[in-house]
Amino acid sequence: MNFRVIWNIAIKDWRSASRDGRILLALLLPLGLGLLYNVIIPEKPSATIVMSAADSTRLPEMLKASVGTAAILNFSSVPTASEVYSRVNSKSADVGLIVPAGFDAALAAGAQPTIQVVQPTGGASFGVLATLDAALRHMAGQQPPAAVVVHSTAPSGTDPASAMTQLGVRKYMVLGILVMLVLMIAVYILPVLLTEEYEKKTADALLMIGSQTDMVISKALVGLAYVAMATIIFVIATRLAVPNPLLFTAAIAAFAITLVGFGLLLGALVRSVAQLNNWSSLPLLLLLLPVYFSSLALPSVVKAVMDALPSMQVVRLLVDSLSAKPIYGNWLVSFGIMAAWAAAGYVILVRSLSRRET
Amino acid sequence: MAIAAGESPPSAPAPQPSAKASSTAAAIVIDGLTKQYPKVRAVDGISLTVQAGEIFSLLGHNGAGKTTTIKMLTGRARPTSGRAQVLGFDVATQRDRIKPLINLVAEEQNLYERMSGRENLAFFARLYGAPDSIVGELMETVGLVDAAKRRVKTYSNGMKQRLLVARALVNQPRVLFLDEPTAGLDPISARQVRDLVKSLSRSGTTVFLTTHYMEEADELSDHVAFMAGGRIVAFDTPRELKLRYGNRTATVLLRSREEATIKLADPADAMRLERWMADDDVMTIHSNEGSLEDVFIALAGRPL
Numbered sequence: 272m273n274f275r276v277i278w279n280i281a282i283k284d285w286r287s288a289s290r291d292g293r294i295l296l297a298l299l300l301p302l303g304l305g306l307l308y309n310v311i312i313p314e315k316p317s318a319t320i321v322m323s324a325a326d327s328t329r330l331p332e333m334l335k336a337s338v339g340t341a342a343i344l345n346f347s348s349v350p351t352a353s354e355v356y357s358r359v360n361s362k363s364a365d366v367g368l369i370v371p372a373g374f375d376a377a378l379a380a381g382a383q384p385t386i387q388v389v390q391p392t393g394g395a396s397f398g399v400l401a402t403l404d405a406a407l408r409h410m411a412g413q414q415p416p417a418a419v420v421v422h423s424t425a426p427s428g429t430d431p432a433s434a435m436t437q438l439g440v441r442k443y444m445v446l447g448i449l450v451m452l453v454l455m456i457a458v459y460i461l462p463v464l465l466t467e468e469y470e471k472k473t474a475d476a477l478l479m480i481g482s483q484t485d486m487v488i489s490k491a492l493v494g495l496a497y498v499a500m501a502t503i504i505f506v507i508a509t510r511l512a513v514p515n516p517l518l519f520t521a522a523i524a525a526f527a528i529t530l531v532g533f534g535l536l537l538g539a540l541v542r543s544v545a546q547l548n549n550w551s552s553l554p555l556l557l558l559l560l561p562v563y564f565s566s567l568a569l570p571s572v573v574k575a576v577m578d579a580l581p582s583m584q585v586v587r588l589l590v591d592s593l594s595a596k597p598i599y600g601n602w603l604v605s606f607g608i609m610a611a612w613a614a615a616g617y618v619i620l621v622r623s624l625s626r627r628e629t
Numbered sequence: 630m631a632i633a634a635g636e637s638p639p640s641a642p643a644p645q646p647s648a649k650a651s652s653t654a655a656a657i658v659i660d661g662l663t664k665q666y667p668k669v670r671a672v673d674g675i676s677l678t679v680q681a682g683e684i685f686s687l688l689g690h691n692g693a694g695k696t697t698t699i700k701m702l703t704g705r706a707r708p709t710s711g712r713a714q715v716l717g718f719d720v721a722t723q724r725d726r727i728k729p730l731i732n733l734v735a736e737e738q739n740l741y742e743r744m745s746g747r748e749n750l751a752f753f754a755r756l757y758g759a760p761d762s763i764v765g766e767l768m769e770t771v772g773l774v775d776a777a778k779r780r781v782k783t784y785s786n787g788m789k790q791r792l793l794v795a796r797a798l799v800n801q802p803r804v805l806f807l808d809e810p811t812a813g814l815d816p817i818s819a820r821q822v823r824d825l826v827k828s829l830s831r832s833g834t835t836v837f838l839t840t841h842y843m844e845e846a847d848e849l850s851d852h853v854a855f856m857a858g859g860r861i862v863a864f865d866t867p868r869e870l871k872l873r874y875g876n877r878t879a880t881v882l883l884r885s886r887e888e889a890t891i892k893l894a895d896p897a898d899a900m901r902l903e904r905w906m907a908d909d910d911v912m913t914i915h916s917n918e919g920s921l922e923d924v925f926i927a928l929a930g931r932p933l
Contacts, residue, residue, distance in 0.1 A: 279755045283741075290743045472739035476796070478705055480728050480756050 272488070276481035280489035284464050285496060297459050298497070301452035302505055305445050309509045312441040317343035318399060321364035323355045324348065325372035330386075333406035334399065344399070352387070359389045366390050366399045378411040434590045434598055445509050446589050447562045450582055452501055453523065454558055457530035458537065459551050461494040465538030466547050483624040490538075491531050498527040515592040518602065522588035525609045529581045530558075532616030539623050558582040581609045656681040656804050656835040657702065661711035664697050664859075671697040673859035674711060679852070681803075684826065684836040686846035688925065689856035695839040696736065698856075699806050702837070703733050715804055729757065732802040736809045738789045742782035746773050746792050749781060750799060757800040767795040771825065787818025794825050804835045811845060823849060843921040853921065857929045867921055874927045875919015881905065882912040890917070 288294045322331065331346045338344055347364070349355055355367035367389030371377075377384040386407075388400060408415060435443040468474040468486065477486055502523055506513065513519045537554065541547045561577035569577075577583050584605040591597040599605075657679040664672040672694040679685040687695045700706035702713055704724035712719065718726040740749055750764045768777050771791040781789065790810065797805055807826065811819040826849055830836055840846050846853050847867045854864035863870060877893040883905060891898035893916075905911050 275758060276756050279752065283752055287743065471742075472735060472737040473741060475705065475733070475735050475737075476739055476753070477756070479703060479731070479733050480753075480800075 273481050273485050276477070276485045277489045277492070280477065280481070280486060281492045281496075284490065284493040287464070288460075288497070293463060294460050297455045298452075298501055301448050301455055302501065302508065305448040305452070305505055305509045308441065308444045308448060312444060317345060318365040319345045319347065319363070320366045320368060320399060321347050321349055321355050321358040322368040322370060323350065323352050324368075324370035324374065326374075328370050328375050329410060330368070330370060330374070330406065333410055334402055337402035337406045337409070338399075355389055359391055362391070375410060378407065381411070434586075434594075437598055438590055438594055442511070442593055443590070445511060446586065446593060447559075449502065449505055449511075449523075449589070450526075450562055450585060451559055452505060453498055453527055453530060453585075454555055454582070456497045456501065457494055457527065457534040458554050458558070459534075459547075460497065461490055461531060461534040462538030462541070462547050462551060463544055464493065465490050465535055466541055466544050469539075470543050483627060487535055487539075487620065487624060490535055494531040494534065495524075495527055498523065498531075511593070513593060514595055517592075518588060519592035521606075522585050522592060525588075525606055525613075526581060526585040529609045529613040529616065532613055532620055536616055536620045536623065539620065539627065562586050579608065581612045584608045654681045655679065655714075656683075656716060657685075657837065658714045659698075659702075659711070660713070662698070662701060662708050662713050663710045664694075664701060664706060665709040670859050672701070675856075675859075675861050676711075677854060677861060677864060679835060679837060681835050682830065682833050683851035684830045684838060684849050686838045686840060686850040686853040687856055688840065688843070688846055688853055688921070690929070693856040694859040695856055696808055699733070699808055699837070699839065703731060703806055704728065729800060730802060731804045731806065732797040732800055733806040734790075734793045734797045734808065734810050736812065738786070738793060740781045740789060740792060740796070743780060745778050745780055746784065746788075747777040749792060750796055753796050754799045759799050759801075763799055763801075767798055770798075771795040772821070785818075787814050787821070790814055790818060790822055791825070794822060798829075802834065804837065805829060807836060807838045809839055809841065811840065811842060819845075843925065847921050855925055855928055862928045863924070870924045871919045871921065874924040876917055876923060877919075878917040880915045880917060882914075883910045884912055885910070 288298065320331075320334075324330075331344075335344050349358065352369045355364075355369055358364040359367045369387040369389065371384055371386070374384050374386065386403075388403070390400075405415065438446070465487070468477065474486065505511070533554070537551065538547070541550060558580060559582065561580055561583045587599040588602060588605050591599050591602070655678045657677075659678070660676050661674045662672055662676070663670065663674050675694075675698065687698065689695050697706060701708050702715055702720055704720055704727060708721055712721070714720065715727050716730050718730075720727065741752070744752070747764060747768060750767055751761065754761065754764055765774075768774050771794060773788060773792060773795070776784065776788060781792065784792065794807075794810070797807075810826070811822050814822065823845060826836055826838070830849075836849075838846070838849065850867055852864060853867055853870065855862050863874070865873070878890050879893060879902075881889045881891060881902065883889065889901075891902055893899070902911075902914075
């Protein structure tokens with residue numbers, strides 16, 4: 272093994288990313304998707320409420336207090352009732368409230384003023400109607416007929432649907448994109464780097480001073496460096512809160528090491544980048560599908576196969592690292608399954624390369 | 630240079646080592662080297678010796694086994710049987726000792742096209758642990774200083790080939806392998822590459838060359854070997870081969886403006902020439918020394 276050769280090939284490949292549109296795209300696509308999901312999927316459900324009130328009212332703050340942290344309510348005021356209808360019809364507001372003059376005083380005096388709620392036909396009121404009664408009782412100085420205490424329990428299942436419920440849709444989707452990012456680096460970018468060396472015969476020149484092992488180790492280092500850099504940028508860009516950074520880092524590292532072996536094996540097996548473009552999507556999809564689709568009603572055999580995949584195991588570890596309280600547990604089993612895949616991948620890779628002649 | 634007795638075809642006379650060969654150390658020694666692929670025996674028990682500092686050319690058709698021989702000598706393919714030593718080190722077991730001492734200009738223009746010419750050289754200089762200063766020197770040697778910062782994909786074939794030669798010199802190799810170094814080049818670029826090879830040889834580098842171009846081999850080589858079907862069918866100095874296998878004829882222009890071709894080994898033709906000379910009928914005589922192409926056709930039955 273020649274460390275000078277390994278280091279210099281790795282530096283060369285690291286720099287080549289800035290000149291290779293395919294590599295840049297493969298890195299930027301998941302980053303962009305992560306940012307997009309981060310923006311379009313809200314962390315909590317929210318509703319825009321348009322309100323027309325003849326005078327000041329405490330209703331908005333009472334409604335907010337009743338909803339608590341379950342949702343975000345955004346209020347806006349308009350001068351007339353017709354404008355409330357107009358806003359709801361144009362879908363620039365989810366719900367409209369028309370509050371008569373002297374509403375708060377009437378409530379406090381025990382009268383029964385009329386409040387009008389405007390919502391689109393068949394539209395959801397985002398919990399506003401459910402909490403309106405409690406807010407109005409409070410404003411009228413009435414005690415609720417009974418004290419309701421709600422205990423939230425964690426979903427008992429350990430399937431992705433339960434994890435998604437507990438983690439939140441946005442966080443889970445962003446996590447899925449992070450897995451995709453590692454897959455793109457390991458199963459597309461790295462094989463491209465290796466295959467191109469063989470296809471364009473630059474490997475012949477490298478092997479005049481280095482060995483197949485030197486070349487593969489340098490590519491693996493580049494792959495791991497890409498994963499580290501891309502993950503850091505991804506976490507910062509998506510503002511992903513990571514309660515257990517140690518588990519998060521270990522999970523990404525184990526997943527990257529496992530897939531880098533398979534990516535390089537793929538790169539060593541195909542003869543051209545064109546072939547790679549055709550075939551790399553297959554392992555990419557196979558590894559990515561369980562992340563999103565294992566919650567479907569699938570036969571137990573299919574689920575067992577999905578559970579045996581490294582991508583499923585890294586999702587379990589990442590979900591646990593991103594949750595305040597672990598959902599899956601059994602981390603050693605997850606790491607063990609990934610280690611088994613890594614061992615198999617690297618053994619096949621080494622055997623394949625030892626037989627290879629340029 | 631010498632060849633094992635069993636390797637020459639039965640009709641070929643035993644080769645004679647040249648004075649240069651016998652007075653210098655061997656850079657490459659090949660003994661019964663064989664490469665068997667699943668369906669074809671690419672190299673079939675060849676044996677030869679290349680002396681240090683000489684230019685040796687291996688000639689043959691596509692598929693004759695030339696490139697496979699170079700691959701085995703440069704450690705990129707394992708011999709199935711036989712042995713080969715480069716600079717005293719075994720190619721199968723001491724590849725790491727050989728690598729810093731040799732280099733290769735491959736048949737393909739295998740450069741990093743997204744990098745500039747200078748970056749290509751600098752990268753390989755770093756791989757070999759060579760000083761940065763060699764990059765500028767080599768760019769100057771091959772006449773690419775003005776194009777040093779341009780991406781290689783903008784280079785012409787000739788420029789790429791000169792860059793390949795420069796790249797192969799970053800470690801100042803003692804043995805340089807050149808696999809078809811002038812293939813596809815225009816005459817001027819080919820001339821530049823040939824001049825580089827000559828100057829390398831003058832500086833003591835051993836050059837192991839494969840080429841399709843007989844004139845090139847004739848011009849450059851101290852020794853040549855012809856390869857066919859994985860075997861070496863002839864080797865010697867170009868001059869000896871031409872004398873041995875070429876047509877020993879002469880074209881005589883007579884005062885009557887008539888041209889006659891005579892065979893020098895034919896006693897009847899010798900008598901005709903003697904008569905013309907006596908009668909003062911001869912205007913000019915041109916000897917028709919055979920070319921390497923003729924030698925190859927005589928040995929392989931078809932031209933390169």
